[in-house]
Amino acid sequence: MKILLSIMLSLSFAASAAAAGIAGAPPPFDKGGVKIALVRYLSAGDFFEAYEAGAQVQARALGIDLRLFPGRQNAAEQRDQIEQAINLGVKAIVIDHGLPESLKDVAQKALDAGIKVVAFDVDLNNPKIPQVEQNDHALARLVLDQAIKENGPAFKAGYAYVAGFAPLDRRDETWREIKAANPGIVERVRIGVVNDTTAISTADQAKAALRAHPEITVFFAPWDEAARGVKLALGELGLSDKVKIYSGDVSTSDLAEITEPGSPWVATAATNPGVVGAVSIRAAAIAVSGQSLPHDIVIEPSLLTQAALRQAKIHTIAELNAKLPAFGHSTAATATWIPAQ
Numbered sequence: 372m373k374i375l376l377s378i379m380l381s382l383s384f385a386a387s388a389a390a391a392g393i394a395g396a397p398p399p400f401d402k403g404g405v406k407i408a409l410v411r412y413l414s415a416g417d418f419f420e421a422y423e424a425g426a427q428v429q430a431r432a433l434g435i436d437l438r439l440f441p442g443r444q445n446a447a448e449q450r451d452q453i454e455q456a457i458n459l460g461v462k463a464i465v466i467d468h469g470l471p472e473s474l475k476d477v478a479q480k481a482l483d484a485g486i487k488v489v490a491f492d493v494d495l496n497n498p499k500i501p502q503v504e505q506n507d508h509a510l511a512r513l514v515l516d517q518a519i520k521e522n523g524p525a526f527k528a529g530y531a532y533v534a535g536f537a538p539l540d541r542r543d544e545t546w547r548e549i550k551a552a553n554p555g556i557v558e559r560v561r562i563g564v565v566n567d568t569t570a571i572s573t574a575d576q577a578k579a580a581l582r583a584h585p586e587i588t589v590f591f592a593p594w595d596e597a598a599r600g601v602k603l604a605l606g607e608l609g610l611s612d613k614v615k616i617y618s619g620d621v622s623t624s625d626l627a628e629i630t631e632p633g634s635p636w637v638a639t640a641a642t643n644p645g646v647v648g649a650v651s652i653r654a655a656a657i658a659v660s661g662q663s664l665p666h667d668i669v670i671e672p673s674l675l676t677q678a679a680l681r682q683a684k685i686h687t688i689a690e691l692n693a694k695l696p697a698f699g700h701s702t703a704a705t706a707t708w709i710p711a712q
């Protein structure tokens with residue numbers, strides 16, 4: 372009850388910060404009500420939901436009037452939403468994922484209108500647009516090194532990948548490097564899908580792939596929605612004790628799936644997506660304040676193994692935050708006047 376009361380008090384404090392502005396903050400944050408838009412390409416899935424929640428908490432603490440534009444994997448709609456945000460007179464736009472070629476000119480239009488733009492996980496190739504990313508090369512390397520540690524440098528693998536998404540493309544670069552350095556690692560099959568029900572669609576593809584390739588012992592699925600799909604397929608085929616899954620990302624429901632008895636999902640490398648959402652909003656706020664920002668704003672991932680999670684009895688993201696401070700906090704895009712989330 373005490374905890375609930377203190378959460379309610381801090382939320383109402385954040386809400387009053389929104390109305391009144393932040394004492395000592397540079398304009399316009401000293402007044403409050405600064406309009407910022409978050410325009411997304413994807414909204415479904417644990418990562419994207421937690422990202423949005425983190426962005427909202429940080430926005431509230433900064434007195435930002437955050438306008439959310441949900442993603443429906445529709446490039447034309449995302450462009451249109453950026454136009455709407457420009458017309459709303461927002462001070463900054465955070466563009467979250469998307470297809471670079473359909474966004475570059477409309478992002479430039481926002482810049483030309485004096486609006487700051489920050490991109491998360493979409494490379495807009497513009498020196499005026501800071502890029503937020505999880506260190507995707509490190510993320511893939513952390514979990515693939517763990518795969519080699521547990522399976523040796525030679526195994527037959529399945530791989531879940533969809534080209535054209537910046538984080539997946541960067542993780543793919545590392546996968547290719549790892550395969551080149553370890554010729555015994557052979558990618559036998561590649562699957563991949565991005566939609567509102569990625570886990571279910573991946574499960575269908577993975578079932579066909581695993582039936583056709585019984586020699587596979589490792590599945591690299593560097594997006595948790597895909598990993599969940601591969602796990603579903605292994606369960607249905609009765610192969611959970613034959614194939615190990617290595618992934619990216621983590622959520623509270625992923626933690627349950629990773630640590631449950633007999634789970635084939637043995638390791639993931641991840642940031643806290645709520646922290647990534649908060650960093651994106653902080654970066655936009657710093658840009659609006661006129662203070663300087665690095666072009667590349669990077670949040671470092673942590674390796675989470677099934678064995679370590681079970682041993683530490685970690686079941687939730689809150690517990691991970693508490694036990695692994697580097698996971699629960701990022702110093703990227705901070706300023707003295709920005710309240711921590």
Ligand code: SR1
Binds near residue numbers: 539619
């Ligand atoms: C389709 S792209 C999926 C990835 O975006 C975010 O970077 C998450 O880490 C997720 O793996």
